[in-house]
Amino acid sequence: MIKNYIKIAWRNLLKNKGYSALNIGGLAVGMAVALLIGLWIYDELSFNKYHKNYDRIAKVMMNRNSNGQSFTDFSLPRPLEFELRNKYGSSFKNIVMSRWTEGHILSVGDKKISQAGRFMQPGAPEMLTLQMVKGSWTGLKDPHSIMLSSSTATALFGDENPVDKTLRIDNQMDVKVTGVYQDLPANVEEFQNLQFLSTWDLLMANNKWMDAAKDQWGNSSFLMYVQLQPNTTFDGVSAMIKNAKQDNVSAEDRKFNFQVFLNPMSRWHLYSEWKNGINTGGRIQYVWMFGIICVFVLLLACINFMNLSTAHSEKRAREVGVRKAIGSMRSQLIKQFLCESFLIVFIAFILAILLVIALLPWFNGVSDKEMSMVWSNGYFWIISLVFIVFTGLVSGSYPAFYLSSFNPVQVLKGTLRAGRFASLPRRVLVVLQFTVSVVLIIGTIIVSRQIQYAKARPVGYSREGLMAIQIKSPDLFQRYNVLARELKNAGVATEISRTSSPTTAIWSNNDGVIWPNKSPDKVEGFGTIWITHDYGKTVGWDFAAGRDYSTAFTSDSISRASDSSTVHSIVVNEAAVKYMELKNPVGEVIRWGNYPFRIIGVIKDMVMESPYDPVKQTMYLVNFDEANSYIHIRINPKMSPGEAVAKTESIFKKLVPSVPFDYKFVDTEYARKFAAEERIGKIASFFAALAIFISCLGLFGLASFVAEKRTKEIGIRKVLGATLYTLWKMLSKEFVVLVMVASLIATPVAYYFLHNWLQNYEYRTPISWWVFAIAIGGSMVITLLTVSFQTIKATLTNPVKSLRSE
Structure with a gap:
């Protein structure tokens, strides 16, 4: 019986090739979208699961109160490590102090490469369960050791065994290779680009200020990771260590109400946003958003199937009548139509797999991922089977029950007539289709506008x-x-300077700043940038008031040996002036630590951190000792970037041959700040376009059916003198009304969700009325173009041929 069902279903598909192509094509595209989104969501949910201790690892973090708000800090003071080890050590299997992943120079003989790595305590390899190729997890116990990733070991030593060989870090620290681990995958949160691991003790020995910080509760410049013992919970340990810093600071600093807590690794990726001391979410909102898009796009494809199947019901009415007349039961007819539905879904699924394989390289590029088909994953095949069965049932249930309900006597006598509301379900489904499509169009426009607004x-x-x-x-x-x-003499650079932070970040924040009439509530820290005199000219900052630094004034610089009684100069930004509530800031004297500073200039706010957030109050101080992290070079505008890079590299290698020439352009680095939103926008646009395509396939099929159904009516109207425009208007009117209804429903829905999404950004675009007008207008144009092909084709048919069709 099943074989017979399949044979009949196959014949029907071949008999109605155009109808079959629309059905299978629409379902295939919908399924391909669902599979791509499924792979994306799977990748998002699998972040950090490479680490086998994934569910026991946490980052130690801290909340502090300031100005009535709570702020969450990722960086911590060194004494906190000793406090946790001594008082709460039984709760932890591992406590690991760390610096950030930073670029360093690794050299072996004449071979020198720049690689990103970390200095961590010996427990790190075991805690992170690194997959060792050579050596063991205990490799960092020797203070003068280093562990390399496989790719780094190959780059430095080729095919040789690197273990026990010596290399140098930053041309000053000699270390021995004690292990090689597999390169970490792309979907690990904080250790994605970890090309080497060296020891914490080595870092302390070569950085006096870091070593001195072991007793400084006010110096939060370090990271701490922990692995819990099996019999503990994150919440329980967080409650125990909550006051670990609060109990060790001065009475003055206790007003900050420091609260230490653990942030589990399982939440690092999807729940990375913190506001007012509360974890407010993060990428999880995109997981939900794409999950909803996945469901709706697949639903759109199923709606097409149901619409086209019911629309063609009258063509198959006689078939149903004959089958019932010769004894077919309704249950058999239902099975027949469901079998046809499953056959279409199965073929569509095969096509969808082929589409995904073809699109995956492009999709990986857009989403910045390294996804692949998970053929060996049993869950993939189980989900795929459930996917096919579910889609087949959803797509085929309505037409199966609808067609099988026809009265055989009425059908065979030709008296079957659709009721007044027979087309209502199709209309409702079309409205639902375009409601989803219009919401996606509006969402795509708003995401794009938000990115451009920030840019x-x-x-x-x-x-x-x-x-x-x-x-x-x-x-x-x-x-x-x-x-x-040399760079200036060669005409490559017009200005050069040094600074403690790149222009696209603030690496140091300090509190303890005092100014006239300071409110006791003003306790938030200031961004602190150490610079050389010519930094302002190099970056081209703008002054709102006062002057720039100058070598003509001895007070324009400060060093560790400076006299604390001397009033030094300081430049602040407009955000700092606003925060300090200074009406005439130039000339005002403020204090920071033991030093008094006179404000000599106020610059317009420089966007150094997130372009979506308000600019942080920041102070810029000249100090040649501290401004040693970055060199900024203003390229001569008369020289092309390519020529400038080539000449800079030549001079660089001649003067500093021991250091690899590694540069970045600031505009490129700034553009990276929009990368996440741009990727989401591109993915959403792609899925929105496919959703519209699927909806248009459905409209195309329905318009074809309507035109075919009204062939005689069109012929009679043409004979009676109806014009092409009149007939086009008559046939298109119903679809335009449906899209208008869909647009009216979509507008408030889209506004609600997008308004809430924009609240995540302090600096955000307004939602303008014309966005909705463009989306609705675009939907109308797409609808008319889709419908017009069939309607115009029908109206151009010779009326004599139409009227003689029977």
């Missing part, structure tokens, strides 16, 4: 032609003055 935000300096080079070695620091002179 157009004034940044307070000139990004174009600004090159940045990180100082990774003392050799470069020592040769800086010669390098600056």
